[in-house]
Structure formats: C-alpha cells, structure tokens
Amino acid sequence: MFYNGAVHEVRPAADGRIQLADGRTLAETEAHWLPPIEPGAIFALGLNYADHAKELSFSAPTQPLVFLKGPNALVGHHSHTRRPADATYMHYECELAVVIGKHAKNVHRDDAYDYVAGYTVANDYAIRDYLENYYRPNLRVKNRDACTPIGPWLVDAAAVPNPMNLRLSTSVNDKVTQSGNTADMVFDIPALIEYLSSFMTLSPGDIILTGTPEGLADVMPGDCIVTEIEGIGRLVNTIVSDDTYFNTPL
Template sequence: MRQGRVVYGGAIHGCTPAAGGGVRLADGRVVAEEAVQWLPPIEPRTIFTLALNYADHATELAAKSSKEQGSFLQAQRSEPIVFLKAANALIGHRGLTRRPAEAEFMHYECELVVVIGREARNVRKEDALAYVGGYTVGNDYAIRNFLEPYYRPNLRVKNRDGCTAMGPWFVPAAEVPDPQALRLTTHVNGQLVQEGSSADMIHDVASLIEFLSGIMTLSPGDVIYTGTPKGSVDVRPGDEVVCEVEGVGRLVNTLMADWTPAPL
C-alpha cells in the first residue's frame, strides 16, 4: 500500500491514495490533495545523493563545462560519486522552492529515490534489492553557476532549505519489480523538458547498495537519490515543475522568488 504524510487541521497524518482522487487520512477521512500540506513520505535518517549517474546527463554537462570535467566523468564511471544531503533541504509534494537571487542557471533533477528497508552491511550486488523497502520520486535542484568551479556538488548547491522535493508516496518495493526499467519525465508549465530511463544509470540500484553498504551500515529509512537523465532547463519563479517516475508517482513543485531578511 502506498503511504504518504501530510499536515491537515494542524496535525500530521499518515495517508493513502483515495479511490476517485484525494487522500485518505489514517482516521478514515478523505480530503482533497490541495487541502493538505504534503510532507516527504518518510523522515530519512541519512540522505545519499548521486552526482552524474546517467551517461547522457554527464555528457550534457561536460559539453557546457571546462576540460577538467572530462577526468571527473571518467572517475564517475569507475566509482559512484556520492555526497550527503541534510534534512533541511527536503520539502514535500506541492511545496515551494526558492530560487536564490544570485542564481544564474537553476534546474530540476527528476530522480528515482530508493528507500532502504532493513539494515545492510557488506551486501553483495546480487542480494541488494532484497534490502530495498520501497521507492519514491525526488526533484533535486541544482544551481549550475555555483557547481561549475568545483566539479562536484557543494553546500551552496545541494543543501539549501527546501531545494530537494520528495514524494508524494512511499511505494513498496513489491510494486516496482524492476527499478532499472522505469521512464522518468519532467514537465515545466506543461511542456516536456526531460525524458529518460532508469536503464541508463551508470551505477544501478543494486550496485549503489553494494557500494554504500561496503563503506557504512545502511539503516531502515536511509534514502538514495539515484541521479537524473539529461534535459537541463533553467527554471524561474512561478514555474510549475512536475517530475514523474513510471509506476512510482508524480511530484509537483513550484519555484518562488528569493526573500530578503528583514533588518534586526
């Protein structure tokens, strides 16, 4: 059963999809999707994020980047490039994400998100999918002019408040028999701007679990953002971004303008 988390009537509720639309709260009430504030469907313990895990996206960025990027892409093929994300970056379905005033190029990243279901340590690739509890959809925004000089994600790019959407549903692994056969799409204001397949991951889900569990123990609730296909388009305040992963869900997010703190 797909599960989500929402705020309604001043309280946090577990919920499931309601027949005919809307959401069914844990107490049985059915309310409209727009009537609730969506939270990420789980509260992750550790958030792992992959850089350039799709060959077409890596090539796309290399074409826009410096010559040194080529050595980074070569290294990515031999070993996953992984970074950690803080919980403050997460925001739920239908949430608002600020575009920093100094951003020159900010783009979405539609991603399949893996949720670990049981403790995993030194897991072999052939056994790895048995440690997956389920999946959800992610949208991990990047601010390209901050990323360019460093060749890899950094604090200003990937850990801003509300810059990483997740949801709407946690989908049990049994409902996704092959995580490497899923279509990923992004629409901005109704226009298709990104399309790819999880089959094109450089390091597939099982390989990522093997790699990460060989470094540290993975715990239930840990999540892995697995990367995004090509199709980077600059987004601006007011744009509605819809990321969809086949069989997993449709994640809606809207850009808003940056804010200026009030003087003390």
C-alpha cells in the same frame, strides 16, 4: 501530510484525490504535504546517467560519485523551492529515491533488493553557478533549505517489480522538458547498495538519490515543475522568489 492539526498517512484515491487512514478523501491541495519518511543519511549520486554526464561535457564516471545531503533540504509534495536572486542558472533533477529498510553491511548486489523498503520521487534542484566542482558539489548547491522536494508517498518495494526499468519525466508549466528511463543509470541500484555498504552501514530510513537523465532547463519564479516516475508518483513543486519565500507565513 499535515491536516487539521495532525500528521496523517495517505494513499491515492479515485479522481486524483487522496485518502486518509480513516477513509476520508481530500484534494491534494487541501493539506500540507511532508516528506514521506523521516530521513536518515541522504546519499546523492552525481553523473549517474551517461546522457546527463555528456550533457555537462563529462565522461561517465568509473565509480559512483556520491555526496551527502542534510535533512533540511527535503520538503514535500506541492512545496515551494526558492530561486535566489543572484542565481543565473537553476535546474531541476528528476530522480528515483531508494529508501533503505533494514541495516545493511557488506551486501552483495544479488541480495541488495532485500534491503530496500520502497521508492519515491525526488527533485534535487541545483544552481550551476554555485558549483565549484562537478565531482565535489558544495553545500550551497545541494544542501540549501527546501532544495529537494520528495514524495508524494513511499511506494512499497514489493509493488515495484523492476525499479531498473521505469520511465522518468519532468515538465515545466505543462511542457515536457526531460525524459529518461532508470535502465540508463551508469550504476544500478544493486551496485549502489553494494558500493555504499562495503565501507559503511546503511540504516533504515537512509535514502539514495540515484541521479537524473539529460534534459535540464533553467527554471524561474512562478514555474510549476512536475517530476514523475512510472509506477511511483507525480511530484509537484513551485519555484518562488526570495521575497515570496521569506515573506510567506509557515
């Protein structure tokens, strides 16, 4: 996060506050949050929960549906995400983000977790009316500026003994609208690392966004969206209009 002219690493503290490395504690809203890592390649999974695929009238895929995202899409905790004025349906996607910790090539699934540095929460917004093809999402859907809040922090892999059994949830203005469990992924984390590393080298800082369960809802300017994953964190984001987004000082 950025505070008093410098970038700081932070960790949770008591009473919902955060602690800087020098021991000072702050309220979450006292500083500007940044993405918790410098991203390398960002891989995103489509339809990686069977219930979500069914929700969109698709069958679960038989192989991973992966596309790339640019780093411009990432923003931090307590950030703003723009809903374009011409959008007719924009929704959140609560996702477990897997961060690669070392170079990985031709990794067998049994060894996959050895290459994971840690985990964080991502909210990968989509505008459905911009979509040309669910199997090949176009740039306007998934690579818009600030369309993917991520954070609040990176949780070390050793602190998450079973990432394939974590509860996920999303609330809109304090009303729970999405609930699921990472156990319901079509392709689990080891399968994804094995698949990606079979044809390309994964590098430290690469991020795999592992998909979202069912329970999507349209969001509007002014809505406060909270995406939360058990043991990982609680990520807060606010939807804003074009006017607010383009006229708010950096």
